[in-house]
Every structure is written in structure tokens, then in C-alpha cells.
Amino acid sequence: MTHHRFRTAFIVFCTAIATIPGANAAGIPWAGSWDSAVAQASKNSKPIMVDLYTTWCVWCKRLDSDVYPNGKVVAATTAFVAVKLDAEKLGKDIATRNHVTGYPTILFTDASGALLGRIVGYEPPADFISSLKLVLADMKDVPSLEKKVKQNPSIRPGKKPTPSSLWTAPLHKPRTSPDVF
Secondary structure (H helix, E strand, C coil), X not given: CHHHHHHHHHHHHHHHHXXXXXXXXXXXXXXXXXXXXXXXXXXXCCCEEEEEECCCCHHHHHHHHHHCCCHHHHHHHHHCEEEEEECCCCCHHHHHHCCCCCCCEEEXXXXXXXXXXXXXXXXXXXXXHHHHHHHHHHHHHHHHHHHHHHHCCCCECXXXXXXXXXXXXXXXXXXXXXXCC
């Protein structure tokens, strides 16, 4: 009978631990706070991955148990400074400022808090890794796009660029006769 009680108590204990957000996410080195994440991001020139969760969110717990411990996910997140924030407590301001309405939501910001990207909802490990890669690719594309805009002032939001402003050499010769269609 004692063995049965011990086993039942152990199962209850393990179940309780599994419901604590972040308890199973041991593989990712989570910063202890937003301020700590900002300091690390500034020091290491990395973007911040902000996991906004709630204590009642089932899919947030699934991220913690199924996705974050995955070795490939852990490896993919090394490009970021990771921090978990309860969106109803310490992460409330960040969630409000970034118009977060569903959980889990993973935000990607720079050290100043400027939004770089987001993942909304649960994604299994392979999809989560793909999303991380897309966020990183977008972040790498932005500087080159900004450079193109600076080099060519005809490319502006709200202004339709002409084909010649997008390419350095035309791909075809323009038509010389308006009656050929």
C-alpha cells in the first residue's frame, strides 16, 4: 500500500510541475526578465524572442512541453535572447503595445523593443523552426531593402515604383510602336 501511495504522490507531483509555465523549457536559456533580455540583446547584438503566455493557456503549456525542449528548436533559438513573460502580469505592457490578443504569441524585437516579427499560436517543432528561420531572413532583408530605398528615392511607400527604378538594367526593350499589342 505504501508503494501505491508513493507512486500516486509522484504522479501528482510530476503533473503539477508540468503545469508550471517554463518548467519543461529547460533547453532554452531564458532571461529572467525583460530588462535582463534587453541588456543581453544589447551586449550580444541579438534580437529578443519574447514568449507571451498566460497561466490558463493550454497551447502555451504545449509549447513548453513539446516544442521548447526539442534539441533542434533549442539550437535554432540561439540566434535570439529568449524571455518568457506572463501577458497578464509582467508582460502586460509589451502585449498591449504590440496588440497581442491571443496566446501563445512569440514576439521578436530589437533591444529598443521595436517589433521585428511574430508567431501567433502553437506550432509543432518543425513549423516553429521554419518560422524562426523566416523571422531571421526577414531581419536580414530589411537592411538591404532600406539601402535600396536610400539609393533610389523613387521607391517609397504609397508610390508605385517604375520598372526602371527597380532594376539597374531593363529586362526588355520598350515597345516603339503603340499599335502593337
